[in-house]
Amino acid sequence: MPDPRKSALEPMLRKLEYGAFLNGEDRDALLSLPHMNKTVEAHTYILREGDKPTHACLMLSGLTYRHKIVANGARQIVSLHMAGDLVDLQNALLGTADHHVQALTRSDVAFIPLEAIKNIAFDRPAIGQAMWYDTLVDGSIFREWIANVGRRDARTRLAHLFCEYALRMEAAGLGDHNEWELPMTQEVLADCTGLTPVHVNRMLKSLEQDGLISRTRRSVTVRDWKALAAAGDFQSAYLHLPAHKLALTQ
Amino acid sequence: MPDPRKSALEPMLRKLEYGAFLNGEDRDALLSLPHMNKTVEAHTYILREGDKPTHACLMLSGLTYRHKIVANGARQIVSLHMAGDLVDLQNALLGTADHHVQALTRSDVAFIPLEAIKNIAFDRPAIGQAMWYDTLVDGSIFREWIANVGRRDARTRLAHLFCEYALRMEAAGLGDHNEWELPMTQEVLADCTGLTPVHVNRMLKSLEQDGLISRTRRSVTVRDWKALAAAGDFQSAYLHLPAHKLALTQ
DNA sequence: TGATCTTCCTAATCTATGTTGTGGAACATG
């Protein structure tokens, strides 16, 4: 058994602790989970629709996303994932993957055998509750995306996506909500928001001209968080982040 | 303790058994859960965004839906629920509701104390796994809705919604996938699909004229299931229904 | 240092869907 004190699985703890109090034994048990580390290059598929996964995938660094392809060939990204996210707990327990998981940037991930996850979740109620909670937060974000894509106009959608991304990055300790790396092409932004890259470009310009953000090739600076949140009809409650993670943005 | 053999909670078992094998004791424990039955009229709010629910709500009959209101006042429905669905397990465990739950038609529901749900889930691993699975299936349906609303055109969206609804109703024993009650106004359909009622009307006419469906005021007959599924870019895998529930539609 | 590729930007044009409005059918209410 690996020494839990220097486990690579450390990033997993943060989010799980949102959902339940984990005592020392719980934490050790989590950090001692068997796993296999791997670095995946940008654009690599981690899982394809129809696969029957045997491992869950924990993000250690980088960004990944889940997506679906519809009949006309268009792609819809349904979620983004960063360090600490247990990406395909979803696909894992359901047996057959109903969507693709792909690396957006070069990423370090840890593959954890499903059996080990199930065992730990049912042996240790606090961990089980934490994982369940985590999947519920995922669900909450999905609901918000349905509303975002279904009922908000293009500019609002994009601003909303930015606010969500900024807060999640900050909560994960990966940046400041007012300034962050955005390693996405405009095509990726379009596939997150159900728009075309051309129109994303127009809306980016609009947000920039109105002084809400400024940007360089691969990073964004928020010039006026309140205005951006207003433009994006963004209220953070659905992220279910603990209060102390939100202090700075209130 | 009520006699589990004639519990009103019976409809809960079907879906939970998709996710795990439940033995006699598990089933008795579920059916003996404390609960309070209630009939809610159409349009009644069962839960509002911001509420802190103390009970989960099991649907016994009728239809309910969850929705969000965005800044411009538009409504986006994010899911539909029918007999057997544990509607707000989502809101319940998350502490604060991030969306509204409202009755679409007059419905019978059972309110089950949250504490009792948590206890049974962690005392009985099979039940815990079944409930977790159920919330994951919810998540899978959310993902499909994001893709539906984000990347499919209006006609396809509507056909997709119909296919999903038909299959879920049939799986719940509430109808035949080729003929069902549709107690929804075109405005409700619009709010499910991110369209306007006027355009829903156009698309309904289109589906009807092309011989895929026919309809009366509050019911739909599928004239050609295969064609409707094709028009809706519908593949049922994401519903994660057991094979025997799908036999008729293959 | 140039050749090649990707991404970004911009403009012109088009179209799917939204908006507004009207009349009538169906249903609910008393």
Add this chain to the structure above:
DNA sequence: CATGTTCCACAACATAGATTAGGAAGATCA
């Protein structure tokens, strides 16, 4: 049965966002 209300159907018009396309600006690599 009379009346009010909700919902549906249809039409005329408006527009947000899609489509297509070309060139500029960076990146990557020989």
